[in-house]
Amino acid sequence: MxxxxxxxxxxxxxxxxxxxxxxxxxxxxxxxxxxxxxxxxxxxxxxxxxxxxxxxxxxxxxxxxxxxxxxxxxxxxxxxxxxxxxxxxxxxxxxxxxxxxxxxxxxxxxxxxxxxxxxxxxxxxxxxxxxxxxxxxxxxxxxxxxxxxxxxxxxxxxxxxSISRRSMAIGAGFFLVSVLLAALIAQSTIRPLDRLTASVSRRGPKDLRPVAAPVPSEMVPLVASLNSFMRRLQLSLMRSEDFIAEAAHRVRTPLAIVRTKAEIVQRNADNPETHAALREMIHAIDDSSRTAGQLLDHAMVTFRLDHLSQDKISLRRLTRDAVDHLHPISELKDIEMEAVGTDDLIIQGDQILMQNALHNLLDNALKYTPSGARIVVTLLRHDDGAEIRITDTGPGFPDGEMDHLTDRFARGANAENVVGSGLGLTIVKEVVEAHGGQMHITNNAGGGACVSLHFPSS
Ligand SMILES: Nc1ncnc2c1ncn2[C@@H]1O[C@H](COP(=O)(O)OP(=O)(O)O)[C@@H](O)[C@H]1O
Ligand SMILES: [Mg+2]
Structure with a gap:
């Protein structure tokens, strides 16, 4: 700023x-x-x-x-x-x-x-x-x-x-007293401004309520325009949030309907060519549905990053919920997935963003590892904070590409036949950094990807 x-x-x-x-x-x-x-x-x-x-x-x-x-x-x-x-x-x-x-x-x-x-x-x-x-x-x-x-x-x-000396002393004394009075007057004149500054800067990032404390009449126009500015800001923030939610709904629902219809038609299609064409179509729908979803997620994340919530987040709950949430998919793919680390750790931050980040990482692990693999989410306590480590036993990140995978729309060589938009790691990195943390991408010595998120203790 x-x-x-x-x-x-x-x-x-x-x-x-x-x-x-x-x-x-x-x-x-x-x-x-x-x-x-x-x-x-x-x-x-x-x-x-x-x-x-x-x-x-x-x-x-x-x-x-x-x-x-x-x-x-x-x-x-x-x-x-x-x-x-x-x-x-x-x-x-x-x-x-x-x-x-x-x-x-x-x-x-x-x-x-x-x-x-x-x-x-x-x-x-x-x-x-x-x-x-x-x-x-x-x-x-x-x-x-x-x-x-x-x-x-x-x-x-x-x-x-001698009278002249005395009157000089009187003049000097008068001046000294005036200096003191002037300092007091200047201080008390500035005080309402200081008070306004303090009351505005004490606020949380989401507090856009109008300034209600009485101010001197000269400051009323300033406070009035500040209040009207905050009202407009709040309105436009509310509109953006509504817009993102509305857009997500409007994009996802029709795509889901088309996909279901295509599946039904595919099931009843006898002609192998039609069958293949419909399979491609379903794949394309998945692709665009994911991309749209991730774009909207990214918009939502960017929006929330500007005014982060300050929830108390239990990392133990967060990791366990994320694993439970994706359990059906891991079962479908025959992938073993678990959250370990008994000790609970609390950080301050935005619960929804943290959930989103974790889902993206688990989603990647599920997408890029073959059946029979194992995904582990480990919670670790360090002297200077907390770490969430997500490891899998898949092929790992493609060599030589690790530095760029967090860029927007960047996808690795192993992503060719996998649905995705290249925004997942971008979102995770932004969320972690907004919480004052750091993300590291490596491959395990024994193979498989490892993503670790470090959060400083608050
Ligand atoms: N667990 C993983 N194992 C192997 N490669 C991964 C893993 N997670 C991410 N990647 C690689 O990082 C790239 C970027 O990931 P991401 O930003 O989530 O985009 P997307 O998943 O949409 O491709 C992926 O395209 C993939 O090449
Ligand atoms: Mg992804």
């Missing part, structure tokens, strides 16, 4: 797509966590910067048209407490620099009293700047008092790096 070629695997495809989505999700988790962390860190720093800038602004006092600004301790301690960052500030009135670091850049886009922020590079370091302003009255009129506070970012960067 040819193995179906596999193209891809559902389990692998499922697993790969689940893992790919898990990897994408893990990356997304990583980036989202990181950007949220960065945003939160930035916002909290901005809040502190703005608060300290505002508290400086709040401390501005006007006295005699002069502005005095305290740097409240609280304003800068807020910043210091965060980390070891460096802090800068600058205070300006309109565009006139009052105090602090004159070079400190300011955040643009100030409007009203809402603080503005920017990132910049100051004294070779990255800084975050918050600027606030307030309208004040001076001796020259209304103008803006503006305070900028800046802080370096190195500590925050370190913190962000």
């Amino acid at each position: 040819s193995k179906p070629t596999a193209h891809g695997s559902i389990r692998r495809r499922l697993l790969l797509s689940l893992l790919a989505s898990a990897a994408v999700l893990a990356l997304v988790v990583y980036f989202v966590v990181q950007s949220v962390a960065r945003q939160v860190a930035q916002e909290s720093q901005d809040n502190v910067l703005a608060a300290s800038a505002l508290s400086i602004l709040d401390s501005a006092r006007f006295f005699d048209g002069e502005i005095s600004v305290d740097l409240p301790y609280s304003a800068l301690s807020m910043l210091d407490s965060i980390s070891d960052e460096r802090v800068f500030y600058a205070i300006r009135l309109e565009n006139e620099f009052l105090t602090g670091y004159v070079e400190l850049p300011e955040a643009n886009g100030l409007s009203g009293s809402v603080p503005a922020f920017r990132s910049a590079v100051f004294l070779g370091e990255e800084v975050r700047v918050a600027s606030v302003r307030r309208r004040v009255s001076t001796d020259i009129g209304q103008s803006f008092l503006q305070v900028s506070v800046a802080q370096t970012l190195s500590g925050q960067k370190q913190e962000l790096a």
Whole structure:
């Protein structure tokens, strides 16, 4: 039986797509966590910067048209407490620099009293700047008092790096959990298919019942067509079996009738020529009747070989029944026939086929041995199985032809005047091999044919 070629695997495809989505999700988790962390860190720093800038602004006092600004301790301690960052500030009135670091850049886009922020590079370091302003009255009129506070970012960067490491760990953990889940999902998705396969392959060769166990809806069409296929197969098998039986009946019966009629006519015929002609006719009828019979037997055997029954066969019974069955013919030919070997042996197989094989062998022995001969069917037990050996005291198989006698329609040189079709040994060989056994054809040392059938112990 040819193995179906596999193209891809559902389990692998499922697993790969689940893992790919898990990897994408893990990356997304990583980036989202990181950007949220960065945003939160930035916002909290901005809040502190703005608060300290505002508290400086709040401390501005006007006295005699002069502005005095305290740097409240609280304003800068807020910043210091965060980390070891460096802090800068600058205070300006309109565009006139009052105090602090004159070079400190300011955040643009100030409007009203809402603080503005920017990132910049100051004294070779990255800084975050918050600027606030307030309208004040001076001796020259209304103008803006503006305070900028800046802080370096190195500590925050370190913190962000550690958050980034942690979010990478979270992403990796997420991915690992997804791998496990994906394996479980792939397994459970495939399980109904596995179950169907198991339930179909557990069946015996003759079990063509429809699959009744519930399956997932996606598999219903598959199971439905499997069931319909098996129904058709069963129907056609039944038809073939009926056909073979019917054909055998239709061929054998009319031939038997013609033969009987010919015999009656022959008995009453006075003319020797008519007598001889009728004898030839009867011979021809026998010939075609046998051939038809063997052809049908062969068809039946071929049919049954495809789905062998698994009966428990007692070889002792089988051989004894076969000998009893052909006893009338052996008596008629004055041939002694017996089955020996007391020990019973059991094999598993098709009773009808085994009977057929044995009948063919005994039939041959009866046909090819002369009157007064002896046929013995011996049952033997071996370490590795059982043997049925059929020997006769006839002339034996023709020399040099033994290798071919099991071929279809092959007949030996000694078969010239014997009715037959050359299918007997073919059938025996096929049946024995279908049971895992072997057939050997030899001639006895003292003359006579010997056929042995070996069956392995089951
Ligand atoms: N017991 C036997 N003794 C001698 N020759 C035999 C014996 N059995 C079979 N043969 C030879 O083997 C040939 C093939 O046998 P078989 O396949 O049964 O065909 P058939 O019996 O129809 O001739 C026979 O034609 C015969 O020549
Ligand atoms: Mg034969």
